[in-house]
Amino acid sequence: MKLVLTSTSLSIQMAMLVALLCAIPAAAQNSAPGASGATSSASSSASPSAPGISGEDVYQKRCAKCHDQEGSRAPSKDALRKMSATRILRTLDFGLMMAVAYPVTRPERDAVANYLGTNLAEAPLPAAAFCSAKVSIMSGPANDSWAGWSPTASNARYQTAERAGLAPAQVRRLKLKWAIGFPGDVTAFAAPTVVNGTIFVGSASGMLQALDAKTGCTHWVFQAAGPVRAAIVAVPGDDSTSLVFTDLTGWAYAIEAKTGHLIWRKRIDEDEATRLTGSAVTLDGIVFIPAASWEETRSIDPQYTCCTFRGSVTALRVRDGSTVWKTYMVDPAQRTGTNSVGTPQWGPSGAPIWSAPTIDTKRGVLYVGTGNNYSAPATATSDSVVALNLKTGSIVWTQQALANDTYNSSCRSKGINCPPPNGGPDYDFGSSAILVRGPNGKEILVAGQKSGVVFAFDPDAKGKILWQTRVGTGGINGGVQWGMATDGQKVYAAVSDVSGVMNTAGPVGGATFDPAKGGGLTALHLEDGSKAWYAPSHPCDPPRPGCSPGQSAALSLIPGVVFSPSLDGHVRAFSTEDGEMLWDFDTAQSYATVNGVAAKGGSIDGAGPVVVGGMVFVNSGYPRNGGMPGNALLAFAPEE
Ligand code: HEC
Helix, strand or coil: CHHHHHCCCHHHHHHHHHHHHHHHHHHCCEECCCCCCCCCCCCCCCCCCCCCCCHHHHHHHHCHHHHCCCCCCCCCHHHHCCCEHHHHHHHHHHCCCCCCCCCCCHHHHHHHHHHHCECCCCCCCCHHHECCCCCCCCCCCCCCCECCCCCCCCCCCECCHHHHCCCHHHHCCEEEEEEEECCCCCCCCCCCEEECCEEEECCCCCEEEEEECCCCCEEEEEECCCCCCCCCEEEECCCCEEEEEECCCCEEEEEECCCCCEEEEEECCCCCCEECCCCCEEECCEEEEEEEECHHHHCCCCCCCECCCECEEEEEECCCCCEEEEEECCCCCEEEEECCCCCEEEECCECCCCCCCEEECCCCEEEEECCCECCCCCCCCCCEEEEEECCCCCEEEEEECCCCCECCHHHHHCCCCCCCCCCECCCCCCCCCEEEECCCCCEEEEEECCCCEEEEEECCCCCEEEEEEECCCCCCCCCCCCCCEECCCEEEEECCCCCEECCCCCCCCCCEECCCCCCCEEEEECCCCCEEEEECCCCCCCCCCCCCCCCCCCCEEECCEEEEECCCCEEEEEECCCCCEEEEEECCCEECCCCCCCEECCCCCCCCCEEECCEEEEEECCCHHHCCCCCEEEEEEECC
């Protein structure tokens, strides 16, 4: 275990890679219900422990101080021993212990889950959840689609009137049509993809589902090795459609859309901390996969060797998962020194890519937005928009919005691994750059930063900055987080700007956020970045634990209407003309579900709503940083 934490030598990384490769077949089972619609139980199990890591040691070091304490709220060790290893792993990955577990590496998680838990399988869904034989998969009209992070590779998150099937007057009459619960989860953050009337959506437990959009019944489930939050990419082939997606533990998968059967799976990077949050995009039989990392949070631990992860894009053939090219955003890390408790330090690192790349076929390039460096030295590719050659992956140009932004999560508490002088300010481009033709006929790239500033870059002049406009105050969890949307007239930018006391090292949910600070939605004219209108946020009323007015989730757009969900649990729709609020629904409540899994809503963050065929699909529940937990996927349609 010491070695994993303190060495970055190639042999150790290879050993971990082998451990992970061995682990996968057991964890990535998949199954489909029989023709009768009977249930299937795709069970995931914790991976076998990496050699040399003792689950008991991990327990003593990371868990005992709370779980061995009598009279504490934490369940006793005996109680934990009655849970399945799978459930314990899920609790660490994306359950109640998520915040506690940030510094814990994957092999350590596997070791402690296997040490404590039973090897009983779990049945993820009741039999009643599955569709009857009469409902066939992907049998809806071709127009009933929103495939990937955005309906098109420009990342505008704009659904045409024809595909949305929803006029502004109908948005005012949206009512809940059905809800499902994600079993055993406290987070619902996966971006839904819709193809011909079938929803494909991941979950915090790594269970992927194919659902009928009209009724919410389940066609099949597939169990991935880790949580899946990125949108699933649909790639139509000669005789079948493939789905490509990634998980938060570094794996990419291709499965058959109709059956959920695995075609291939592959680890995207040898780095153990690889975290695949940004959705892949596809062109001509190739998928482009962006990579980010858990290293930023692991560095809270003074014993963690910070940092070696390198942000990257990997291009793979959809057919067989073979690599076409791979481009890193920073050079390989070198040993740079030793921190004050004797842990080696490495750099450069970081410049991760958290969001879906943007495809520009006209110029033959792919654009990505990068985050900060994790350790010194700083590089010219952090907090930047970078253009890569689509065919070769070579970097064509880089436009940096902020230099010298070297930060990791230890800086939140003046921790030992925080790069000097103070670290930060942590102003990532966390969301995709959008390629759009403005009303003046000129194509521009617009991107929102965590600084609270929206930039327009010139794709014909190496990303020269054309205008920049401040729309929020910005911060570590501030500014533009998950993404803007544009209709070719205006660009719409909501900000998080969440403020108050976040959860750092306890069970998730229930932070004391400022109930009146944060959020706000601004519409900017594309030509010059001038403000068209501003819709203020709504204070939490009444204030409730884990509630903030912050609007960090991605926006979604149909002609005349922009949707903006909030950490306060509401999803709201605004007129694109003047920002008038057309619709407001409080998702933080309990639901009767069509899949028979108890469901609750909470804060909304990450993926934005998806609008298809007269319906709106919204995930609710996001306790990261202390927001309100939840496990619901909600479907809305206008009242007749
Ligand atoms: C800072 C204290 C603390 C630490 C450290 C901690 N836990 Fe917990 N844990 C809690 C508390 C408190 C709860 C009960 C939360 C609740 O019910 O609201 C809990 C609950 C759990 C549960 C039950 C979750 C459920 O779904 O009911 C599991 C499993 C768990 N912890 C595992 C772990 C493991 C494994 C570790 C070590 C890697 C760990 N915890 C470290 C405080 C802690």
